[in-house]
Amino acid sequence: MSRTMEGPTQVPTAPVQAAYSYCEAVTGQQARNFAYGIRLLPPHKRQAMSALYAFSRRVDDIGDGTLKPEAKQDRLEATRELLERIRQGAVDEDDTDPVAVALCDAARRFPLPLGGLDELIDGVLMDVRGETYETWDDLKAYCRCVAGAIGRLSLGVFGTQPGARGADRAAEYADTLGLALQLTNILRDIAEDAANGRTYLPADDLAKFGCSEGFHGTTPPPGSDFAGLVHFEVRRARALFAEGYRLLPMLDRRSGACVAAMAGIYRRLLDRIERDPDAVLRGRVSLPGREKAYVAVRGLSGLDARHIGRQTHGGRR
Structure with missing residues (x-):
């Protein structure tokens, strides 16, 4: 893991930069401890970490929300389907979901083991089932x-x-x-x-x-x-x-x-x-x-x- 998959200093396009900015705003508002740490990173790594956090926050929010368990499970499985699109690089930079855009770009730049986000979804499903x-x-x-x-x-x-x-x-x-x-x-x-x-x-x-x-x-x-x-x-x-x-x-x-x-x-x-x-x-x-x-x-x-x-x-x- 000593190298990234794509040049990390390559400047993101305007839509991708806007997507990262959204993820950084989510991180700053909802993850104070996490945000303090990632401030110390160079911009390209900080952006990637914010994209990871924003996607993870979405998964957690489904688990912690007020929907009935069956509806939560449906939402989590839909999020898993989105993750599969990200894994395949099938999210266009003009997609209306900024978290998906940012995470897809981060996955192109860094060797992210995206299966870890499948594990996160599995863990939140354990919460939904009340284990x-x-x-x-x-x-x-x-x-x-x-x-x-x-x-x-x-x-x-x-x-x-x-x-x-x-x-x-x-x-x-x-x-x-x-x-x-x-x-x-x-x-x-x-x-x-x-x-x-x-x-x-x-x-x-x-x-x-x-x-x-x-x-x-x-x-x-x-x-x-x-x-x-x-x-x-x-x-x-x-x-x-x-x-x-x-x-x-x-x-x-x-x-x-x-x-x-x-x-x-x-x-x-x-x-x-x-x-x-x-x-x-x-x-x-x-x-x-x-x-x-x-x-x-x-x-x-x-x-x-x-x-x-x-x-x-x-x-x-």
Whole structure:
């Protein structure tokens, strides 16, 4: 993945540029954490990442919307058909769907494993069916669909540096980093998901900490060790981050900074959740904009990457 399929610096035509601008606007409005990271990329990579996000956002919005399950399934399958047209390069630049136009152009420029977006659709269909997860292995399969696949798609945009040591495992590390981000999301959104009738944490973990009755208010279930549950999942997420961070030395400076910034924001969310587990029951835990900007600057300067590298290498001794 060290090279793109087509010259990435080739200037897009006006209709394609307009399509990318639309996708960047969607990303800036709806994905603040993601947007902070991709600001660090050169324009052609930032545009491709925005196209990936806008398509993924469309899939997620179908799953989270108010349609009946049968209608959601129909919409998701129609989106899969659109993805097949994109895969075949059958979307004209004058098409009225700017997301399709932008993603089709990005797929021509970069070696995107578009099957990852099929996996995302599969994961959202799991949500539509109301699936629950008995074990971590069960939840991990879901997370690989909705987040690990996005990590692998992103790697298609980033590429790896020529001769990077261990590059044959880059996709594996990108996938694992996606799992870390998704598990952090699940912890952050416990209350919101419960209000929507969803529980993502594995049933055996919930039972182990006395939380099987679920989360129905701003306080933990009576008699539960909710803090113990959260700390257990935080440790699992940290282990995933440590493994996924092995991707960073394989990337160029700006792509590595982008990954370090996005992951750094989520690691700081984990820190906050760990300090006050009950906070996730009172509402969504988030970082202020100035702190996100600070993390982005650290990523671009390489400070976080060097810190992460020391932690990772230390863990292997």
